[in-house]
Amino acid sequence: MPYTLPPIAKVASFDVDPQNTFTPTCPNELPVPNGNQIARELNAQAQFASLRVASRDAHCLQAVWIATEDHPQFSKIANQPNADIYWKPHAIVGTKGFEYIDGLDPQVYDFQVYKGIDPSMHPYGACYHDLAEKKTTGIIEFLRFHGIETVIVGGLATDYCVKNTVLQLCRSRFNVVVNLGACCGIATDTTEQAIEIMQINGAIIVQNSSTLTNADC
Secondary structure (H helix, E strand, O other): OOEEEOOHHHEEEEEEOOEHHHOOOOOOOOOOOOHHHOHHHHHHHHHHOOEEEEEEEOEOOOOOOEOOOOOOOOOEOOOOOOOOEOEOOOOEOOOHHHOEOOOOOHHHOOEEEEEOOOOOOOOOOOOEOOOOOOOEOOHHHHHHHOOOOEEEEEEEOHHHHHHHHHHHHHHOOOEEEEEEEEEEOOOHHHHHHHHHHHHHOOOEEEOOHHHEEEOOO
């Protein structure tokens, strides 16, 4: 069904972690099926917004959450309040994985968040550096300063960083529209669960940008 957004001046478009590390381009990192095919929809949803923002995972090899033989991926981390489980190295600054997927121009963004740059932290949502959501990345303040009321969200992956970013935005009293055409999830079941959780928390779900229009158009 069509969804009418507010006037374009009140809308921002948010690209969450659209990086090679979460695509088949980097098969040894954290590839999400079809993750490298969302650029067209991300660019399309941006046409309905006056601001375009993005987040990127920005990690180092010294991070406390890097998986090893002794600490395999997905095992729990003890005594680290801002890193919950171990992960394969991914989105290491300076590597192909850190870069945006093909079809996205880094120069188009009005604001970019680098998350996880602190080696003791592995956040999922893009609005806070820490898991307790006390250390802001500045994106909420940026959006509020510019009078944004509605945020269209796409990115990678639906069931992790997109979900957590959407929930943070909802808790911050933004109207949030999730564009599924600009998202990809890791697994079907967790993606379906994420969509349900986002809806329960107030997010609007649309299938693609062709269903969107602005009130002033």
